[in-house]
Amino acid sequence: MIRFDSVTKSYPGQTRPALDGITVEILRGEFVFLVGASGSGKSSFLRLILKEDRPTAGRIHVLGQDLRSISTRKVPYFRRNLGVVFQDFRLLSNKNVFENVAFALRVIGKSRGFVQTAVPETLKLVGLDGKGKRMPHELSGGEQQRVAIARAIVNKPQILLADEPTGNLDPVTSAGIMTLLERINASGTTVVMATHEAGIVDQMQRRVIELSSGEVVRDERSAGYAVGVALAPTTSVVGAVPGDAVPTDLAAAALAAVGAESTDATGSAADVEVVPVAASAASSTSTGETAAADALVASVRAEEALHAIEADTDAAATVTEPEPEPAKRPAPRKKRPAKRPAAKAEVVEQAADEASVDTPMDTGTVGVAAPKVTRKVMQDAPPLYVEPEERDAVTDEAAEITAAATMPVEPLTTAGAAEAGDDGGDDDDGDGRDRPPGRPAAPVSAKSAHLTLAERLGLRSPAGPRAGDDDQEVGPVK
Numbered sequence: 291m292i293r294f295d296s297v298t299k300s301y302p303g304q305t306r307p308a309l310d311g312i313t314v315e316i317l318r319g320e321f322v323f324l325v326g327a328s329g330s331g332k333s334s335f336l337r338l339i340l341k342e343d344r345p346t347a348g349r350i351h352v353l354g355q356d357l358r359s360i361s362t363r364k365v366p367y368f369r370r371n372l373g374v375v376f377q378d379f380r381l382l383s384n385k386n387v388f389e390n391v392a393f394a395l396r397v398i399g400k401s402r403g404f405v406q407t408a409v410p411e412t413l414k415l416v417g418l419d420g421k422g423k424r425m426p427h428e429l430s431g432g433e434q435q436r437v438a439i440a441r442a443i444v445n446k447p448q449i450l451l452a453d454e455p456t457g458n459l460d461p462v463t464s465a466g467i468m469t470l471l472e473r474i475n476a477s478g479t480t481v482v483m484a485t486h487e488a489g490i491v492d493q494m495q496r497r498v499i500e501l502s503s504g505e506v507v508r509d510e511r512s513a514g515y516a517v518g519v520a521l522a523p524t525t526s527v528v529g530a531v532p533g534d535a536v537p538t539d540l541a542a543a544a545l546a547a548v549g550a551e552s553t554d555a556t557g558s559a560a561d562v563e564v565v566p567v568a569a570s571a572a573s574s575t576s577t578g579e580t581a582a583a584d585a586l587v588a589s590v591r592a593e594e595a596l597h598a599i600e601a602d603t604d605a606a607a608t609v610t611e612p613e614p615e616p617a618k619r620p621a622p623r624k625k626r627p628a629k630r631p632a633a634k635a636e637v638v639e640q641a642a643d644e645a646s647v648d649t650p651m652d653t654g655t656v657g658v659a660a661p662k663v664t665r666k667v668m669q670d671a672p673p674l675y676v677e678p679e680e681r682d683a684v685t686d687e688a689a690e691i692t693a694a695a696t697m698p699v700e701p702l703t704t705a706g707a708a709e710a711g712d713d714g715g716d717d718d719d720g721d722g723r724d725r726p727p728g729r730p731a732a733p734v735s736a737k738s739a740h741l742t743l744a745e746r747l748g749l750r751s752p753a754g755p756r757a758g759d760d761d762q763e764v765g766p767v768k
């Protein structure tokens with residue numbers, strides 16, 4: 291699905307390449323975490339997949355296509371198979387939730403009828419049913435990110451790229467976003483997520499590709515953020531049994547926080563030794579040991595407090611915990627109380643604060659933070675995702691569109707737009723109005739200093755900002 295063959299990316303004026311001879315393959319349906327210290331090359335990796343940038347050397351194949359063979363003109367069509375989510379959401383501040391999601395469809399010329407059906411469906415999927423009329427500033431950070439995710443998946447992309455999607459969110463909200471991403475992955479979308487969040491990676495136990503100075507220094511299945519953080523029994527957060535093994539992973543993450551286990555910067559995936567957590571705790575002679583122990587004690591104490599609150603809450607609410615769900619097609623989760631006690635979120639945040647150890651980052655290892663999101667937080671996050679009907683018209687139509695998009699495509703001419711089921715024209719200026727039949731598409735310039743949102747999302751060829759455009763990207767709105 292995604293293949294890098296000896297890929298090097300050098301930026302002008304930089305002495306070291308951002309990516310240095312990377313060879314890696316990501317298969318259909320995988321959920322992959324891209325981890326590594328700041329500047330290790332994660333965003334460069336994602337940008338290359340999007341064909342936002344060209345490799346200096348090597349070859350990249352995405353969805354069976356050699357990216358070199360895709361002309362600039364055809365890049366927007368290629369990108370329709372890819373959804374992108376950014377740390378700073380990039381919503382359109384002057385459009386409501388519905389219009390922000392609809393935007394992704396209008397830019398590619400979808401009919402009004404399709405938009406009217408697909409957008410509410412997708413908002414329901416991400417747990418924003420009924421919030422279509424809200425403006426971005428009327429939403430919480432987590433809700434804004436869910437709008438961004440809805441926008442990324444509304445056209446049913448085969449690949450979802452997420453660059454630090456939880457970077458601006460609190461632990462509980464982050465857990466909800468991760469549950470959503472996991473469900474999207476369970477429905478068949480390949481997910482590649484760059485992150486610094488050790489807690490999330492440790493809980494999810496998915497494939498981890500670790501970059502260091504532009505090289506892949508670790509590529510492990512069912513792994514944690516740092517070497518040695520392995521939780522053998524769990525492969526799915528969704529199906530996890532509540533309460534199991536929490537202290538162990540907190541211990542591992544706390545030890546990792548002070549570098550008790552480190553990655554050999556020169557090691558390859560083959561020679562990385564995964565040390566059992568207990569052994570690493572016993573054998574650690576790092577000067578950070580005391581700090582690690584403190585962090586561990588703080589984490590476990592917080593966890594005990596959480597259990598106490600959990601017991602109270604459950605007794606009061608008499609909520610039945612969900613049975614472990616099958617990995618492939620999880621059953622809808624049982625309803626939980628709409629509001630958890632405020633004290634709980636506070637304890638989680640306090641735990642994160644107490645567990646965080648102010649330790650200088652070892653440049654040879656991944657910079658690990660104490661767990662922001664624990665397994666408990668993930669489990670307790672309110673369900674955001676409503677399982678779609680087995681079949682429905684929107685899903686079927688979107689599947690056809692995705693299939694069609696993987697075939698060689700020609701740029702939309704008037705005839706092409708009509709063929710694509712458009713209602714008369716191509717909305718190539720992102721204003722929600724179709725381009726009148728016969729009017730040519732916007733000219734494509736080779737380079738543009740600034741990309742509009744449609745261009746960043748890969749929905750339109752780069753042509754530079756245009757006067758009157760209302761799709762300039764924005765950050766979180768608060």
Ligand SMILES: Nc1ncnc2c1ncn2[C@@H]1O[C@H](COP(=O)(O)OP(=O)(O)OP(=O)(O)O)[C@@H](O)[C@H]1O
Pocket residue numbers: 301302304307308326327328329330331332333334335
């Ligand atoms: N457009 C650019 N021009 C010059 N250098 C760049 C450019 N983009 C990235 N770099 C450099 O390439 C290296 C890798 O950057 P990249 O953004 O891919 O890292 P990252 O792992 O995503 O970092 P972070 O976690 O901080 O986002 C860094 O040294 C960075 O300074």
